[in-house]
Amino acid sequence: MMSHLVIIPLLLPLLTGILLLLLRGSATELHRLINLAATLGLVAVALLLLMQTGEGQVEVYRLGNWSAPFGIVLAADRLAAVMVLVTGLLATGVLLHGRRVGSYFHVLFQMQLFGLNGAFLTGDLFNLFVFFEVLLIASYGLLLLGGGRNRTRAGLHYVVLNLVGSTLFLFAVGSLYGVLGTLNMADMAVRLAELPESDLGVVRTAGLLLFAVFALKAALAPLHLWLPGAYGYTSAPVAAMFAIMTKVGAYSILRVYSLLFGPDSGPAAGLLDPWLIPLALLTVAAGTLGMLASRRLSQQAANLVVVSAGTLLTAFGLGGIDAVAAGIYYLAHTTFAAAALFLLADVVSRARGEYADRLVTGPDLPRGQLLAGVFLLIAIAVSGLPPLSGFIGKWLILQSSIGNPWMSWVLAVLLITSLLGVMGLARSGSQLFFDTDGWAEAGPAIRLSDLAAPLVLVLLGIVLVVYAGPLYEFSRAAATQLVQPSAYVEAVLQTAEAGRIR
Amino acid sequence: MEALIAIVIGTLTACGVYLSLRGRTFPVVLGLTMLSYAVNLFLFVMGRLTIGQPPIIRDGASYADPLPQALVLTAIVISFGMTAFVVILSLRARAELGNDHVDGKESE
Numbered sequence: 001m002m003s004h005l006v007i008i009p010l011l012l013p014l015l016t017g018i019l020l021l022l023l024r025g026s027a028t029e030l031h032r033l034i035n036l037a038a039t040l041g042l043v044a045v046a047l048l049l050l051m052q053t054g055e056g057q058v059e060v061y062r063l064g065n066w067s068a069p070f071g072i073v074l075a076a077d078r079l080a081a082v083m084v085l086v087t088g089l090l091a092t093g094v095l096l097h098g099r100r101v102g103s104y105f106h107v108l109f110q111m112q113l114f115g116l117n118g119a120f121l122t123g124d125l126f127n128l129f130v131f132f133e134v135l136l137i138a139s140y141g142l143l144l145l146g147g148g149r150n151r152t153r154a155g156l157h158y159v160v161l162n163l164v165g166s167t168l169f170l171f172a173v174g175s176l177y178g179v180l181g182t183l184n185m186a187d188m189a190v191r192l193a194e195l196p197e198s199d200l201g202v203v204r205t206a207g208l209l210l211f212a213v214f215a216l217k218a219a220l221a222p223l224h225l226w227l228p229g230a231y232g233y234t235s236a237p238v239a240a241m242f243a244i245m246t247k248v249g250a251y252s253i254l255r256v257y258s259l260l261f262g263p264d265s266g267p268a269a270g271l272l273d274p275w276l277i278p279l280a281l282l283t284v285a286a287g288t289l290g291m292l293a294s295r296r297l298s299q300q301a302a303n304l305v306v307v308s309a310g311t312l313l314t315a316f317g318l319g320g321i322d323a324v325a326a327g328i329y330y331l332a333h334t335t336f337a338a339a340a341l342f343l344l345a346d347v348v349s350r351a352r353g354e355y356a357d358r359l360v361t362g363p364d365l366p367r368g369q370l371l372a373g374v375f376l377l378i379a380i381a382v383s384g385l386p387p388l389s390g391f392i393g394k395w396l397i398l399q400s401s402i403g404n405p406w407m408s409w410v411l412a413v414l415l416i417t418s419l420l421g422v423m424g425l426a427r428s429g430s431q432l433f434f435d436t437d438g439w440a441e442a443g444p445a446i447r448l449s450d451l452a453a454p455l456v457l458v459l460l461g462i463v464l465v466v467y468a469g470p471l472y473e474f475s476r477a478a479a480t481q482l483v484q485p486s487a488y489v490e491a492v493l494q495t496a497e498a499g500r501i502r
Numbered sequence: 503m504e505a506l507i508a509i510v511i512g513t514l515t516a517c518g519v520y521l522s523l524r525g526r527t528f529p530v531v532l533g534l535t536m537l538s539y540a541v542n543l544f545l546f547v548m549g550r551l552t553i554g555q556p557p558i559i560r561d562g563a564s565y566a567d568p569l570p571q572a573l574v575l576t577a578i579v580i581s582f583g584m585t586a587f588v589v590i591l592s593l594r595a596r597a598e599l600g601n602d603h604v605d606g607k608e609s610e
Contacts, residue, residue: 047549107585110576126573130580137583147594148598149599152591152599159587159591160522163538167540167541170541170577173573174548177548177569178548178550317525434577
């Protein structure tokens with residue numbers, strides 16, 4: 001009996017988005033409530049999905065009940081369920097931030113969730129492309145909401161770059177289909193294992209093209225330069241929601257390369273080994289330099305997203321169960337922490353009136369100590385100091401690098417950039433909250449409810465610390481499932497074994 | 503036939519890459535359009551070039567692979583929508599930034 005649970009994370013946002021579009025004449029408050037209810041529903045569905053996949057089975061949903069290599073499948077394993085849950089929790093936190101952005105925000109927000117969940121759950125490479133496009137189209141709209149010179153310019157770069165990325169994705173998909181004759185990722189894994197030597201060159205080229213596309217989405221250096229502009233100039237809730245977007249790229253790298261180019265996948269194995277770690281470490285260094293040079297808090301937060309993308313891909317590049325498990329734990333932490341920083345930057349920006357979030361001497365803030373306290377909490381989480389979740393995540397990654405040939409580089413780069421990160425955030429904090437000019441005019445005093453959204457996200461980070469043991473065990477289980485993809489392949493292709501044509 | 507198709511796709515791609523690296527939005531949009539044409543053709547011929555074959559499997563008879571045709575249809579729709587979007591965005595950038603340079607300012 002096929003469980004219909006797997007498709008609900010796609011249907012719920014899609015139908016909610018359509019409903020919101022039909023209700024576009026009514027009050028925004030109603031839209032927000034519907035949006036929040038749907039997002040909470042998504043969290044509940046994700047929890048159910050997590051329970052179903054928690055024992056290690058792979059839930060496969062065959063659309064139209066066509067068997068696997070011919071029909072389209074959705075597949076949920078532990079990692080996919082975790083990603084859907086992280087997305088749902090992040091979206092809930094972001095929606096609590098009650099700032100009006102634009103009239104179609106809620107519609108586009110649900111479409112973005114639809115694309116994200118689709119990308120996490122699909123088992124088919126072409127559908128991964130389609131869901132990437134869905135989430136990108138929604139993100140173009142979200143990014144440009146509100147308008148303004150800087151936003152339009154950054155948005156134009158983002159759109160053009162991603163369109164070129166989509167073209168490369170199609171070239172890669174086409175080449176792989178031409179050689180392997182299938183687009184179902186599990187079936188591709190099977191075909192790759194028995195690949196003739198003559199086709200190896202095409203497959204390797206297509207694999208590296210795919211890597212370039214995912215690296216663009218994941219903001220891996222040198223393809224990260226679009227991110228600080230795009231995230232730094234867009235509105236706060238959108239930037240906070242985009243904290244998950246680079247993780248989609250990282251997730252795709254992990255999913256596609258563990259299935260197709262993993263250690264036991266035949267002749268094309270280990271395709272990324274020479275690339276991923278050096279580029280990821282370069283990303284961390286570049287993001288840290290950008291963070292130190294930032295002149296606005298939101299720009300600094302955007303550069304910290306680059307740093308976290310690099311750290312995450314370092315973990316995935318190290319490979320092995322320990323490192324991938326550390327990466328999955330770090331992924332959840334960094335998504336919440338980065339989003340919290342973007343939302344706090346918005347609160348601070350409004351409190352400082354015309355000084356916005358520029359790192360210059362500004363006014364004395366009413367309730368400044370409260371704001372500074374929340375900033376301190378978030379900065380500790382983001383920069384990876386104990387006792388919050390960033391520390392555990394980074395520590396797990398560093399620990400898993402021991403014994404790897406790249407150990408000295410990973411340790412050196414991650415530790416030095418962590419120190420620089422602490423210094424950069426400390427400088428911003430003292431600039432914003434202590435270096436004040438009594439004559440400057442502050443903006444309207446903040447309300448306590450403004451801090452609800454950042455605090456909820458910080459609280460999620462604290463939950464990650466309190467339950468670090470069981471959560472890490474679960475990430476290990478998810479990583480084990482990824483490193484040994486045979487169960488995934490069998491679950492997807494199970495019923496097709498009898499009727500294979502080729 | 504194969505060589506001709508390969509040359510066509512290669513030329514389109516080269517022109518698309520060149521144009522999308524230009525400094526003004528109009529050539530960039532044209533370049534993106536050419537790139538999407540190139541990739542659509544590329545996807546289409548990935549089912550191998552066959553002439554006069556039905557896209558249906560029958561006993562013994564050879565057939566044209568129907569999947570790339572479905573893929574290319576999806577790709578065309580997506581790239582068409584994206585091109586429309588990027589045209590509108592370029593017009594808006596022209597209005598807001600005061601010129602049609604991709605960086606929003608004229609280079610010296």
